[in-house]
Amino acid sequence: MAAAQDPFYIVKGEIQESIDKLQVTFHQWEQTPSNTGERVHLTKELLTSCESIEWQVDELDKAIAVAARDPAWYGLDEVELEKRRRWTSTAHNQVGRTRRTVETGKVKQNLFRSGANGVRKELMRLPNDHASQAGRSNHYVNQDNDDFISSESDQQLLLVKKQDEELDELSASVRRIGHVGLTIHDELIGQEKILDELGMEMETTSNRLDFVQKKVALVMRKAGAKGQIMMIAFLVVLFIILFILVFFT
16 A cells, blocks of 8 residues: 555654644743743643644554554555554654653742742741831832733733644644544455455355366266367367467468
8 A cells, every 4th residue: 555545654644743743832842931821831732732642643553553463454564564663652752752851841830839939928927127118119019010910911811822723723633533543444344345255256256166177077977088088189179270370360
């Protein structure tokens, strides 16, 4: 089966496209400061994408295992099967490294937030003789917080919209892979029916051939030695006549 028509390469192309998008998002995640809302959004998006891609690669591994049971049935050999196993292994490792890096960054981010909350609590425990100074600075702090919250809200709305669009694309990709899987299933059923019909035709032909052989053997026994010699002589003369007609006319 040609690579362009092989369902494996169709699914492989879909997964490779998802991995390429994952790497682009991962590079963006690496360049984003760890204490921002965008970093949180990218972390969730990367972990979701990694989980989806790993599931798709696992399904592809299962299909390879099924094909390995009878490679000749699917028109494959050990070289092609090993090539496919290497690709899925590479994809697993690549996505796994990305997921572990993002999970480590998420842990560090949580630790940073915990430390910031601890500092905030310590500041709230300052002695009362600093209350007047804190009151004067609170006005500026509250104003900065309001501006920050407003900016973060706008950014969160944009991030949510972007996440919805990316989830729609991911859902469409999963649906396409599902359709390909159904196509593979239908094709296997069709091939099974064709092989069954071929087996029945071969069995019918074999029965007819046995019948003809028995008839010929019966005729030869009835004809006796003299009849067999006459039949052979007749066939030789017929062969000579046909040879002359074919090559000398």
